[in-house]
Amino acid sequence: MDLGLESSLWVGNKRYRAVLTGWHFRWTEVDKKNRDKKTVSVPVAEVVGVEEGRVEILPQKSVEDTDKDFTVFYVKRSSSGGSYGLLWRLGRIQFSCASRVLRDQWTKHLRTALKTHSPLRPHRLLVFINPFGGKKKGRQIYHSLVAPLFELAGISSHVIVTERANQARDHLLKKDLTGFDGVVCVGGDGMFSELLHGLIGRTQQEAGLCENDPAAALQPCPLHIGIIPAGSTDCVCYATVGVIDPVTSALHIIIGDSQPLDVCSVRQSSARVRYSVSLLGYGFYGDVLAESEKHRWMGPLRYDYSGTVVYLSNRSYSGVVQYLPADPLLSSPRDKTRCLAGCSVCSRSTERLFPHSSDSGSLYSSHFSQFSPGSEGQWVSVEGRFRCISLTCMSSSCARSPLGLSPSAHLADGTGDLVLVWDTHPLGFLKFLHRHTSTQDQFDLPFVEVHRVKAVRFSAPSGREEQEYEEIGGLSGETDEGQREYVDTVSRNGSRQHLAERAVTHEQKTATPFLCGLCCRKSPAVSVWNCDGEILPFTDIVCKIHGQLVRLYARGIEDGAAIRNSEERDECQRICIPNSFK
Ligand SMILES: Nc1ncnc2c1ncn2[C@@H]1O[C@H](COP(=O)(O)OP(=O)(O)OP(=O)(O)O)[C@@H](O)[C@H]1O
Ligand SMILES: CCCCCCCCCCCCC/C=C/[C@@H](O)[C@H](CO)NC(=O)CCCCC
Ligand SMILES: [Ca+2]
Structure with missing residues (x-):
């Protein structure tokens, strides 16, 4: 016709x-x-x-x-x-x-x-509402703002209001999902994480793969995920849509937008695999999460309160971080670009990750072969004391940090950004944190490194090494002029090479007198990992980025300025954003 x-x-x-x-x-x-x-x-x-x-x-x-x-x-x-x-x-x-x-x-x-x-417009959706997420408005948001739009668009939805944590994940792992085009969560990053774990696990089960096997080539999930934001951070929504707004998200779902997303798998030898898309964080972000769990009753404010408490406790942790760099010719975390709707770096990655698929339909039948250490160089090893270690598969922008943990990270390029913040004096670390709230470059500081990576390993020191650190006058020790703050070693082809040694005196560390009292308390030897808002029960981990493992009903952040300019030029109210993922 x-x-x-x-x-x-x-x-x-x-x-x-x-x-x-x-x-x-x-x-x-x-x-x-x-x-x-x-x-x-x-x-x-x-x-x-x-x-x-x-x-x-x-x-x-x-x-x-x-x-x-x-x-x-x-x-x-x-x-x-x-x-x-x-x-x-x-x-x-x-x-x-x-x-x-x-x-x-x-x-x-x-x-x-x-x-x-x-x-890709959905006809039938499975919707999970967390009635306790964020400001506890999930049900109201869904019924007053979203359901009327779904009805108008002829979408039928099966709605489950959760009664316990992990109900949505377990449902996706075990129940019949026939007839559903997508799964929607009404809640925050924790609810999204349930859907992520449920769908990835279900897809591997159906493909006859064991997801806990580190050698398994994980299969991309066929069902799309929609997020109606109703949580505390809503980072995944913010970083993939650009705004926290239930109506905007509902409209992306209705029109069947499709945004692939990289996922990081996190393993410890015997434990069940976990997945992360926004923040896998050790040190500061792990401690903030652990502290905030004690204050859930505060709602979204718990993170501000806990952030302040943890900052004042002035902790750092030692460990060995190993990473497998991504191909530096493709992109860099410091290239000042942003991953926006129709991103060319991500489109090229689709061709690289799925070389034999010409359209998204056949994408799901192609097998993954993106983790090929040979093409990306060799493992690099650094060892020392860190304020925080963060790995993110995307920018992780959110209302607290509008450009995010790594402003130039890509949603679907098959890589993650590893941010290493070495131990430094409290005001230096405050400067680093504060830069997340503005457009100032948080990586342009002498104690910060960022690397675009395909995989990461971390191990905390044994009890003895930590004790040695305390004996030479670590954070909890006595004044030691010229104390070595960290030792940065790089291991290439097996040879350990001394790179840098920075001297920071105790006076520099405690430039603000009131902080001295707090920093001179004994630090715990290990922190915890914050895996998209969940505390991991293990410290030593192996992580791998799986390019475009899931798909969201989203299209990436639209460049508002470009759209407005084009409207003025063409006297058109609207332009079509090229969506190379469709
Ligand atoms: N009915 C329920 N009762 C208790 N906990 C639940 C229930 N449903 C879901 N959960 C759990 O609540 C946790 C937090 O929910 P959610 O992510 O929606 O909100 P949030 O923590 O306020 O927001 P954010 O994750 O964006 O910071 C999730 O990890 C989820 O597993
Ligand atoms: C002086 C001003 C200091 C301001 C500090 C700003 C730094 C903000 C960076 C925020 C990055 C958020 C990354 C996303 C993490 C989510 O997966 C997770 C679950 O929702 N949220 C948190 O762990 C909650 C993490 C909250 C951290 C404060
Ligand atoms: Ca990425």
Whole structure:
């Protein structure tokens, strides 16, 4: 069927020339002298629904069944104020036609175009609501803001309000999922993590693979994940959509946007594998999480409180970090670029990670072969004392840190960014933390390193080594002028090479007198790992990045400035973002 259609349509007493081409639906106001005025152009993929008659859904649904009218609902962008991404709202326009026949032609053509251009739109979704996440508004958010939109788009959803932690994960691991196109969580990063673990585990079970086997080539998950943000940090939502807004996220789900996401597997020899996408953090971020768990009753504020307590406790931890660098010719964590919707680095990675698949459909049948140490260089080993060690598969931007832990990290390039913050004086570390809240470069500090990696190993020192550190005057020891703060060794091809030695006096460390009292308390020898908001029950770990292991109903952060400029230039309200992942 030819999808194109063109005719005059009316909105009130204004006449429009409406055109449906393959990819766009446009309407241009025409004045009395037949001159074109403003055009609105909507990509067909962003049409939410088409209804006969004059239909409204807010504040509640009403249908006036007039036989020459039809209503089009579509995605309309607006600036988000503070955040980098754009807010999406439901746009609505009610057209009148010259005849009922023409009206039926328009609704039929638009619906057919929708089916043709949005193959990933979900029809049936499994929705998990955490009633206790964030400010405990999950149920309200879903029923008042999201469910009416799903209904309008003809999506049927099976909703489960969770009664315990890990219910969603267990459901995905064990129950029948036939007929569902995607899974949605209404909650925060912890709920997303449940879906992540459930879906990855289920996919490996069905592929006959053992996910705990470090040699297993994990299979990408066929079901998409949608996130309706209702948590405390909502980092995964923020970093993949650019705003924390349930309506925006619901619209991305409805139109079947598809954003692949890298996942880091975290293993300890005998323990069950865990997965992380946003923050695998040891030292500061591990301690903040452990402290914050004692204050869950504070809600989202628990992280601010715990962050302050942990910062003042002035801890650092020793350990050995080994990492396998990614190919430096492809990208760098300090190249000042940002991964935005349609990112070319991620698109090229899709070709590299799935060389034999020409479209996303066959992507799921291709086998993974991305972890090939030979092509990415050799393991590097560093040893010393760290304020924190963080590994993130994406920028991990959130409201606290709008550019994130690693602003130039990519969502779907098959790599993670490893940030090593060596022990330093408290004001230096405060400067590092504070830079996360602005556009200042947090990596441009002498005690900070960032590496783009494919895999990481960490081991904490044995009890004896730690004791030796204390004896030479570590953080808890007495003043030692010229004390060696850390020893940075690099092991290449087996030979250990001394790289740097930085002298920091006790006075420098305790430049602020009140901090001296706190820092001179004995530090615990080991911290804990924060794995996307969950404390890991082990310290020594082996991590590997699995490129594009899952897919979200998202498209990455839209460049608001570019869209606004193009609107001004074209007098178009909207442009189509190329989504190379579709
Ligand atoms: N019914 C429930 N009762 C208790 N805990 C639950 C329930 N449902 C889910 N959970 C657990 O609650 C934890 C926290 O939930 P969630 O991530 O939604 O909110 P949050 O911690 O406030 O936000 P964020 O993770 O963004 O910081 C999750 O790890 C999840 O396993
Ligand atoms: C002087 C100002 C200091 C400001 C410090 C700003 C640093 C902010 C960086 C935030 C990075 C968040 C990364 C995402 C982590 C999530 O997977 C996890 C679960 O939701 N959240 C936390 O661990 C919660 C982590 C909270 C850390 C404070
Ligand atoms: Ca990545």
